[in-house]
Amino acid sequence: MATETLRIATRKSPLAMWQAEYVKARLxxxxxxxxxxxxxxxxxxxxxxxxxxxxxxxxxxxVKELEVAILENRADIAVHSMKDVPVEFPxxxxxxxxxxxxxxxxxxxxxxxRQIEELPPGAIVGTCSLRRQCQLSEVRxxxxxxxxxxxxxxxxxxxxxxxxxxxxxxxxGLKRLDMEYRIASYIEPEQSLPAVGQGAVGIExxxxxxxxxxxxxxxxxxxxxxxxxxxxxxxxxxxxGCQVPIGSYAIIDGDExxxxxxxxKPDGTEVIRAExxxxxxxxxxxxxxxxxxxxxxxxxEILAAVYDSSDA
Ligand SMILES: NCc1[nH]cc(CCC(=O)O)c1CC(=O)O
Numbered sequence: 001m002a003t004e005t006l007r008i009a010t011r012k013s014p015l016a017m018w019q020a021e022y023v024k025a026r027l028x029x030x031x032x033x034x035x036x037x038x039x040x041x042x043x044x045x046x047x048x049x050x051x052x053x054x055x056x057x058x059x060x061x062x063v064k065e066l067e068v069a070i071l072e073n074r075a076d077i078a079v080h081s082m083k084d085v086p087v088e089f090p091x092x093x094x095x096x097x098x099x100x101x102x103x104x105x106x107x108x109x110x111x112x113x114r115q116i117e118e119l120p121p122g123a124i125v126g127t128c129s130l131r132r133q134c135q136l137s138e139v140r141x142x143x144x145x146x147x148x149x150x151x152x153x154x155x156x157x158x159x160x161x162x163x164x165x166x167x168x169x170x171x172x173g174l175k176r177l178d179m180e181y182r183i184a185s186y187i188e189p190e191q192s193l194p195a196v197g198q199g200a201v202g203i204e205x206x207x208x209x210x211x212x213x214x215x216x217x218x219x220x221x222x223x224x225x226x227x228x229x230x231x232x233x234x235x236x237x238x239x240x241g242c243q244v245p246i247g248s249y250a251i252i253d254g255d256e257x258x259x260x261x262x263x264x265k266p267d268g269t270e271v272i273r274a275e276x277x278x279x280x281x282x283x284x285x286x287x288x289x290x291x292x293x294x295x296x297x298x299x300x301e302i303l304a305a306v307y308d309s310s311d312a
Pocket of ligand 1: 171
């Protein structure tokens with residue numbers, strides 16, 4: 001039988017390469033005649049490293065080049081951390097598959113302290129996420145939150161150089177890169193509600209590409225898909241397209257989906273929380289309804305203020 005090929009557009013960061021290799025390995029294991037080729041690319045987000053993300057235009061920066069490659073038929077699919085995928089897609093592209101979720105939690109990483117509670121007053125914590133900053137500052141307004149950019153290794157190097165007392169990273173990224181041992185403690189969702197889609201890998205392709213969609217279909221994980229669908233619907237309704245202090249986290253028990261949402265001021269002085277439970281088959285609807293609850297509590301005003309101050 002003739003061999004078939006499929007091309008993956010990917011960023012070159014170690015985490016992006018891990019994710020692309022993971023999808024390649026799974027596809028090749030399922031489809032005996034398939035050869036998967038990686039096409040590594042540099043995105044704007046990889047180049048602009050010295051400016052806070054919120055100021056350079058947010059997460060879309062990391063995916064645009066990959067999407068253009070698919071649209072121009074230089075690649076068939078792009079593999080993304082769901083956390084970094086904008087809520088809307090360019091015409092002709094869509095998210096076809098979401099793979100099984102890794103650990104969605106944030107992780108506390110430090111060479112000195114075991115957990116947030118141990119940090120001395122005024123300690124310096126590195127994160128570029130307004131969502132992490134908000135939730136950390138809410139309980140520990142004394143902490144000095146400093147911006148921290150770059151890929152996972154760069155961030156760890158900055159910690160090791162003693163630029164920070166601790167940093168917060170996604171547990172999933174550290175686990176994937178075999179650096180779980182760097183995690184001092186896990187931060188439970190009650191303390192740091194994860195970002196939309198955190199820990200899940202998604203696959204984007206041309207929506208009319210039936211050949212590729214059939215190849216990808218076995219990788220879809222229904223539970224993860226419903227969870228992320230609810231989280232993304234909430235985010236979409238809040239127009240949280242860019243780098244924003246929004247958390248959204250769904251879990252499923254039987255047929256019930258439990259979605260928690262959070263919107264807050266980056267400095268933690270005001271944090272709005274809401275939650276909703278319902279049939280997992282209504283995942284999207286639950287997300288939209290939760291957004292309404294948050295908006296009714298003043299989420300719009302908080303988000304508008306964040307966008308204004310970041311000139312986004
Ligand atoms: N913003 C970068 C990014 N995008 C996805 C992950 C981690 C892996 C994941 O959430 O799937 C990370 C690193 C981090 O936040 O520590």
